[in-house]
Amino acid sequence: MSLISKLSEQFGRFPGIGPRQSRRFVQFLLMQNQSYLDDLSDSIAKLKGEVSLCSSCFRFFVTNGSHEHELCNVCSDTNRDHGILMVVEKDIDCENIERSRAYNGLYFILGGTVPILEKRANGIREKELKSTVTERGEKKELKEVIIAFSLNPDGEHTGDHVVKLLSPLKEKYGFTTTLFGRGLSTGSELEYSDSETIKNAFTTRR
Amino acid sequence: MSLISKLSEQFGRFPGIGPRQSRRFVQFLLMQNQSYLDDLSDSIAKLKGEVSLCSSCFRFFVTNGSHEHELCNVCSDTNRDHGILMVVEKDIDCENIERSRAYNGLYFILGGTVPILEKRANGIREKELKSTVTERGEKKELKEVIIAFSLNPDGEHTGDHVVKLLSPLKEKYGFTTTLFGRGLSTGSELEYSDSETIKNAFTTRR
Amino acid sequence: MSLISKLSEQFGRFPGIGPRQSRRFVQFLLMQNQSYLDDLSDSIAKLKGEVSLCSSCFRFFVTNGSHEHELCNVCSDTNRDHGILMVVEKDIDCENIERSRAYNGLYFILGGTVPILEKRANGIREKELKSTVTERGEKKELKEVIIAFSLNPDGEHTGDHVVKLLSPLKEKYGFTTTLFGRGLSTGSELEYSDSETIKNAFTTRR
Amino acid sequence: MSLISKLSEQFGRFPGIGPRQSRRFVQFLLMQNQSYLDDLSDSIAKLKGEVSLCSSCFRFFVTNGSHEHELCNVCSDTNRDHGILMVVEKDIDCENIERSRAYNGLYFILGGTVPILEKRANGIREKELKSTVTERGEKKELKEVIIAFSLNPDGEHTGDHVVKLLSPLKEKYGFTTTLFGRGLSTGSELEYSDSETIKNAFTTRR
Numbered sequence: 082m083s084l085i086s087k088l089s090e091q092f093g094r095f096p097g098i099g100p101r102q103s104r105r106f107v108q109f110l111l112m113q114n115q116s117y118l119d120d121l122s123d124s125i126a127k128l129k130g131e132v133s134l135c136s137s138c139f140r141f142f143v144t145n146g147s148h149e150h151e152l153c154n155v156c157s158d159t160n161r162d163h164g165i166l167m168v169v170e171k172d173i174d175c176e177n178i179e180r181s182r183a184y185n186g187l188y189f190i191l192g193g194t195v196p197i198l199e200k201r202a203n204g205i206r207e208k209e210l211k212s213t214v215t216e217r218g219e220k221k222e223l224k225e226v227i228i229a230f231s232l233n234p235d236g237e238h239t240g241d242h243v244v245k246l247l248s249p250l251k252e253k254y255g256f257t258t259t260l261f262g263r264g265l266s267t268g269s270e271l272e273y274s275d276s277e278t279i280k281n282a283f284t285t286r287r
Numbered sequence: 288m289s290l291i292s293k294l295s296e297q298f299g300r301f302p303g304i305g306p307r308q309s310r311r312f313v314q315f316l317l318m319q320n321q322s323y324l325d326d327l328s329d330s331i332a333k334l335k336g337e338v339s340l341c342s343s344c345f346r347f348f349v350t351n352g353s354h355e356h357e358l359c360n361v362c363s364d365t366n367r368d369h370g371i372l373m374v375v376e377k378d379i380d381c382e383n384i385e386r387s388r389a390y391n392g393l394y395f396i397l398g399g400t401v402p403i404l405e406k407r408a409n410g411i412r413e414k415e416l417k418s419t420v421t422e423r424g425e426k427k428e429l430k431e432v433i434i435a436f437s438l439n440p441d442g443e444h445t446g447d448h449v450v451k452l453l454s455p456l457k458e459k460y461g462f463t464t465t466l467f468g469r470g471l472s473t474g475s476e477l478e479y480s481d482s483e484t485i486k487n488a489f490t491t492r493r
Numbered sequence: 494m495s496l497i498s499k500l501s502e503q504f505g506r507f508p509g510i511g512p513r514q515s516r517r518f519v520q521f522l523l524m525q526n527q528s529y530l531d532d533l534s535d536s537i538a539k540l541k542g543e544v545s546l547c548s549s550c551f552r553f554f555v556t557n558g559s560h561e562h563e564l565c566n567v568c569s570d571t572n573r574d575h576g577i578l579m580v581v582e583k584d585i586d587c588e589n590i591e592r593s594r595a596y597n598g599l600y601f602i603l604g605g606t607v608p609i610l611e612k613r614a615n616g617i618r619e620k621e622l623k624s625t626v627t628e629r630g631e632k633k634e635l636k637e638v639i640i641a642f643s644l645n646p647d648g649e650h651t652g653d654h655v656v657k658l659l660s661p662l663k664e665k666y667g668f669t670t671t672l673f674g675r676g677l678s679t680g681s682e683l684e685y686s687d688s689e690t691i692k693n694a695f696t697t698r699r
Numbered sequence: 700m701s702l703i704s705k706l707s708e709q710f711g712r713f714p715g716i717g718p719r720q721s722r723r724f725v726q727f728l729l730m731q732n733q734s735y736l737d738d739l740s741d742s743i744a745k746l747k748g749e750v751s752l753c754s755s756c757f758r759f760f761v762t763n764g765s766h767e768h769e770l771c772n773v774c775s776d777t778n779r780d781h782g783i784l785m786v787v788e789k790d791i792d793c794e795n796i797e798r799s800r801a802y803n804g805l806y807f808i809l810g811g812t813v814p815i816l817e818k819r820a821n822g823i824r825e826k827e828l829k830s831t832v833t834e835r836g837e838k839k840e841l842k843e844v845i846i847a848f849s850l851n852p853d854g855e856h857t858g859d860h861v862v863k864l865l866s867p868l869k870e871k872y873g874f875t876t877t878l879f880g881r882g883l884s885t886g887s888e889l890e891y892s893d894s895e896t897i898k899n900a901f902t903t904r905r
Binding site: 581582583585586589590592593594595596639641642643644645648671672673674675676677678679680681682683684685686687688689690691692693694695696697698699 | 787788789791792795796798799800801802845847848849850851854877878879880881882883884885886887888889890891892893894895896897898899900901902903904905
């Protein structure tokens with residue numbers, strides 16, 4: 082197989098990229114000079130070497146080559162509230178929440194959702210979540226675990242799953258579990274809102 | 288002007304209808320038989336005669352010809368909680384909230400919004416709102432006024448306006464004013480939510 | 494049934510209008526004054542009385558009350574080329590072609606298409622087309638019949654059907670049948686064009 | 700700058716990719732194993748080494764390492780008609796035309812368009828086009844040059860420009876220049892077609 086075809090296929094696995102756009106990517110690269118390609122190639126090859134998975138929250142973070150410290154910049158920041166842990170699905174959710182500047186506690190990246198049609202959770206960090214929560218609980222510093230998933234069937238199912246998973250630890254260590262609030266979100270129009278959103282907006286009026 | 292052009296122009300004033308679709312409406316009518324047209328014509332001419340504006344909430348309601356009673360079916364329903372009043376922009380918002388079966392109190396149709404760039408409120412029922420609230424207040428039956436507008440700049444501006452408007456009456460009659468709750472709405476994804484929605488979802492977690 | 498519901502249902506039959514928009518139409522009418530409703534009601538009731546179907550091309554046209562003349566303004570216009578007849582599906586196609594000012598012949602409105610899955614043509618003006626063509630043929634004034642349907646499966650199928658239908662008359666009266674040309678249309682991009690369009694654009698290059 | 704940010708920025712230059720999607724690409728790569736990244740990195744670094752620019756049509760083609768032959772598989776195919784040359788904007792247009800199997804001649808990739816607001820052509824292969832045409836003309840094998848650009852203002856402007864550019868050679872070597880045909884394209888509906896398309900479809904009826 083030619084490199085043109087192979088590269089098309091490789092880009093075709095990127096999230097949201099179909100065969101047509103992956104061919105456009107290859108054409109785009111063919112038009113660039115070699116130094117750009119070398120640079121890009123280099124970034125990709127070295128990406129994982131300069132990045133670590135935080136041993137506490139499981140976010141990817143930049144280590145600058147040295148792998149001594151295992152904690153990311155958020156988990157090792159003593160100005161943040163170590164008494165609150167927010168469980169999210171993926172790194173990008175966490176980035177977006179940071180951007181809002183609403184939250185000053187710590188995170189835990191679950192690494193996926195529990196789809197509504199599956200009984201068992203696959204490939205998500207259940208054991209790791211329990212051990213992070215246990216560790217914090219033993220230090221008597223954990224006050225609250227916030228469950229922050231998207232408001233769709235898989236997200237709600239995953240929320241229920243995490244609540245159940247943490248239920249024994251919650252009693253043992255005395256923290257609360259909360260769910261992200263529901264109601265009208267930016268742009269919600271009353272004329273077009275679904276009944277669930279209206280119920281939530283009514284129940285959480287303040 | 289021919290009736291074809293005139294009718295095109297009349298349909299062109301309908302909400303969301305451009306010149307192309309209004310011409311399609313006319314073509315559609317030309318293809319129907321005369322009895323359908325007579326029927327439609329009749330419904331339009333008699334529409335307002337069989338409908339009244341409720342003197343308390345200002346919703347349109349069907350009177351079946353007799354104009355004796357001035358109150359709509361919601362306002363005259365003794366099974367509903369007359370201690371709560373929900374202020375909405377328009378009839379269709381009210382219909383949608385009824386569909387959710389979340390609410391059992393009364394309504395008040397403001398009849399519009401106060402656009403964010405305007406200082407003065409035009410064409411909305413300010414006087415009527417104050418008089419309905421005063422009347423309920425005098426009867427000592429009003430516990431809460433819920434402000435329920437869309438979550439966009441005009442809706443938020445109108446909410447602020449109504450809160451200020453009711454502020455003297457609130458003190459006098461001892462009711463509370465609440466706003467529809469904010470947070471994640473059905474379909475909200477954390478990755479794509481704006482900062483305002485994330486802040487709200489965090490603040491109203493429960 | 495209340496007039497609100499009835500009128501909602503009547504508007505719901507309009508082309509492209511769903512239940513939500515038909516309710517908005519009713520709300521819109523409720524907010525207008527009675528003279529607007531009377532005017533609209535009047536236009537609808539009288540529409541067909543002031544409009545006739547041209548006995549030659551079957552377009553709707555305005556008669557201004559008098560039903561003496563049976564021919565529309567196009568068919569009775571001696572400055573137009575009576576030797577060319579363009580067969581189209583519906584009145585609006587004809588209006589759009591007139592707007593382009595590309596054509597100076599006459600029209601024939603077929604009144605529908607022959608869907609690709611149906612063997613028989615239903616509700617289209619086959620007999621009327623043959624009789625209009627025969628009449629023109631007898632006068633020895635017909636040089637060309639242009640088949641102008643949309644370029645989609647139903648349109649192509651209808652084109653084939655009309656060509657076959659006219660085939661005996663074509664031999665008898667010596668006119669030609671042509672199809673609207675195919676190739677790139679405004680906005681066609683070569684990168685995204687389908688193979689059929691590219692083939693046509695290649696074959697009809699000039 | 701971290702590699703995560705750098706790579707985000709590099710992907711952000713890909714056609715059609717905004718900052719959000721480029722971050723998703725980086726997250727996606729972080730989740731893959733190192734061998735996938737090495738493979739991708741390798742393909743990108745070697746891409747241009749295994750690909751040449753055809754010296755006649757200026758398409759990119761796979762050389763399999765040996766750079767001996769300068770002609771691509773189309774230009775060196777003796778079964779194709781060397782008497783016709785189709786001038787297109789870019790490689791992907793050419794791929795799409797090949798897919799239609801409508802054309803059996805040769806190509807010339809102009810490498811861009813002449814935007815309608817610019818007097819001068821920048822960065823397109825004018826000199827190369829003239830020299831390819833001259834070479835073919837001298838061999839007395841050139842019968843036709845087909846101008847095949849998208850049907851939008853820039854494409855039409857570029858077509859005019861190429862026609863003028865080739866005009867002296869056309870007289871000298873006796874070939875014709877043709878433009879891709881215009882009319883209805885797949886999906887064109889007569890009700891919604893613009894006047895230009897209707898004019899073209901009428902003029903090119905057959």
